[in-house]
Amino acid sequence: MSVRAGIVVTGTEVLTGRVADANGPWVADRLLELGVELAHITICGDRAADIEAQLRFLAAEGVDLIVTTGGLGPTADDMTVEIVARFCGRELTLDIELEAKIAAILKKLMARFSGVDFDAVRAANRKQAMVPVGADILDPVGTAPGVVVPGAPTVLVLPGPPRELQAMWPAAIANDAVQRAIVGRTIYRQATVRMFGLAESGLAETLREAESISGFTDLEITTCLRRGEVEMVTRYEPHSVAAYEKLMDLVRARHGDMVFSEDGSLIDDLVARLLSGRRIATAESCTAGLLVARLTDQPGASAYVAGAVVAYANEAKADVLGVDSALIDAHGAVSQEVAEAMAAGALRRFGADTAVAITGIAGPGGGTEAKPVGTVWFCVALADGTAVSRAVRLPGERADIRERSTTVAMHLLRRILLGLRD
Template structure:
C-alpha cells in the first residue's frame, strides 16, 4: 500500500528567493530513507490563506503525512501553528508547562544582554506556547517548539532554521502519532549511476531501448539530471526490483562503456581523491577562479594529497608564479595547449607535486575571437615522470557554466591520467 507525504515550506523570504530552501530537500532525503513516497513540495508565503491552501492541496492529493517548515517564531507573520489548528478543526490553547520551558530558554539567552526587558520579550514569545488542543509538543531546539497533530492527514509542524529542524526531526519521527501514520511505508532502495561525455538525448534513447530489453523495467523509477556537466541517473525501486536494476546497469555498461564511470554513486571528486593516495597534486587555473582546487580540497584529509594551487589570470602572473615563458605566450596566445602544458609543468615545479592539472580558457562574456571563441578552454594534466594528457574543448553556456564545466572536465582528465599511470 505504501505511505505518501507532502512538504509545505512556509516563508515569504523563501518564496521570493531571498533565502534558498534547504529544508525541503533535506526532508525529502529523510523520507526516501524511510521508504515514504514524497508526493509534493509546495512553497508559500507567510499568509494564513496561502498556508491553508497549501495544506488543502496536500490533503486533497491523498497524502498520509504533511510536514510543514517555518512560521513558528514570535512575530506577527509567524502563522503556521494557528493555521494548522484551524485547518485541523482544533482550538488553539495555551500550554502552561510549555510556556514555562520557553521562559527558561529565554532567560538563558538573555543573560548575554544585560538590561534587556525580559517581560517584553516573553510577551512576544508567549504565542509560541499556543498549540492545537490535543497535539503532541516537540521540545524546542531554539525557542520554537514543534507540533504533531493527529488526523487524516497527520501534520508535523517543524521550525524553519535548518539546524533546529534537523535536530528536532528524530523526536518527531519517534512520536506514536507519526509512527502510526507511516506504518504502511515501503522499503525503497536507491542507486546512482554517473556518466560523463555523453549527451542527455543519447541517454534518453538508451533508456527507451532498455524499456524493451530489460525485464521488469516498469518496476524502476528512473530520474536523470544534468549536474556539473555530468549525467546523474538515480533509480529507486522496491527490493523485488533488484534483478531488474542489475540488468539495467549491465545494459547501460554495454551501451556506454566509456561514459559510465561510476556504478556505486561515487563522484569523480571522490574517485580522484582515492586515486591520489600516496601522491601530491597541484593546480594552475586561469578562467576557473580556483574551482578545481576547491573541489580537490573539499573533503577531510585533502592536505595529505593537495600540494598547492595557483589561480593566475594575467600573462605576467603566469610567468612570475609558474615560470611560463613569455615568448611562448606571445607565440601561441595565453589560451593554447602549449601554455596549458607550461602551466602544468610550472605547477609541478612550484609545488613539488607528483601530478598537476592546468586550465586556461575564455569564459567570457567577452574576449573571444573567430579562431578562439568564448568557451574555448585548454586543459593539461602532467605527471612528474613526463606522462600526461592535453586537449582543447569548446564548452557551451555563460561564464558560470563554462567555469563549472571546465572544472568537471579537469577532474575527469585527472582521473584518466591517474588510472593510466
C-alpha cells in the first residue's frame, strides 16, 4: 500500500463558508506530486474538541502523515499547536530562540505604526513560540512558525494564510521527519483530458466499454462536468501506461472531435495561444462582460484584446456598435442578424481582426415561447469576411446561462481560429 496522508483544515471562517478553502486543494496537489495517497480532507472550526477529533479520526484511518493548516496565530482561537501537542502526548515548551525570531519580525512590522506598545505585542505573540517537546520548527514566513511532530502518524502543522503556507512548503517537505513518513511513496502519473459538446453520460458509456481493456482496473479515473465541459482525470502508476494509452485510443475513436485538450490545458489557455498576433474585440449583452473578463485573465492579454462593449439596451447596440435599429425591430435583439451586426460593429469600432458577439436571454424573465429563457445567439467574425453564427438553448439559472455562454463562445472562437467548420 502506498503512503497515505490526511489534511485537517482549521478555521471557523472556513467551516462556515465566509472564507473559501484554498489550502486543502493546494496541499492535495502537492501530495499527489510527491506520490502520496490522500485519504481525507476534513474541515473543522476553531474548537479544541473538534480539532482533536479530526486528528484521532485520521490516525485511526492509518495515515502516515497528517497536515494541518491554520490556527497558528496569537489569539485565543488559534490553538492548533496546543491540540497537536496533546494529541501526540507531548508537553509545550517556550523556544527562546524562536521567540527572538518572532520578536524581530514583529519589530520590523510595528515600525510602520506609531504609538504601538511593542512589549504588549511581543507578549501577545509569545504563544507562537510555544512548541511541542521534540518537535522540529519551520521558520516563519509571516509571524507564525510551522511545526513537525515526528511519530506514527507524523503531524505537519502549517499556517493558514496561503501565501505563508505555500512559501513554507519546500522546507516542510525537506524536513527529515516528513521524509521518513513518506519514504514508501509511489510516484503516480496524472493526465487531464477535457471535452466539449459531450454529455457526461456519453463518457460514462465509453468508460464502461473500456472495462475490457487489460489493466483498466489499475487506472483511477474521475470525471466531472465543469462550465459545460467534461473533464476526465486519470491517475496511474508507471506500469499502467499501456492501459492508459489504450483508454485514450478508445476515447479518441468515440469522441475525437469533442476532445480539445489532452494535456490539461484550459480552453482559455488554448484561445490565448491562438490569439497571438491577432486583435480581438467583444460585444456582449446577456453575459455582461464575462467573456472579455476570461479573455483578459491571461498574461499578456493586452497584446491581443483591443476592446469590449457591453450593450444591453437596444439604443446602446445602435449607438455604440452601429446596429441598425430596423434590424432589431424586425428580428429582435436576440437573433442571428443582430449577433452578426454586433460582431461587425465590434470589428469596426476597435479596428480588430477578430470579434465575438453574444446576445441572449439569461432570465429570469424576458423569455417567450419562440425564444425561451436560455436562448443565446453567438457570432464570431473575422476581418477577412468569415462569420460563423450559432444559437443554443442553455439550461439553468441566470448565472449558469451566463457562464455557459462564455464557454460556448470560447469554443466557437477556438474552432474558427483553427479553421475548423462544422
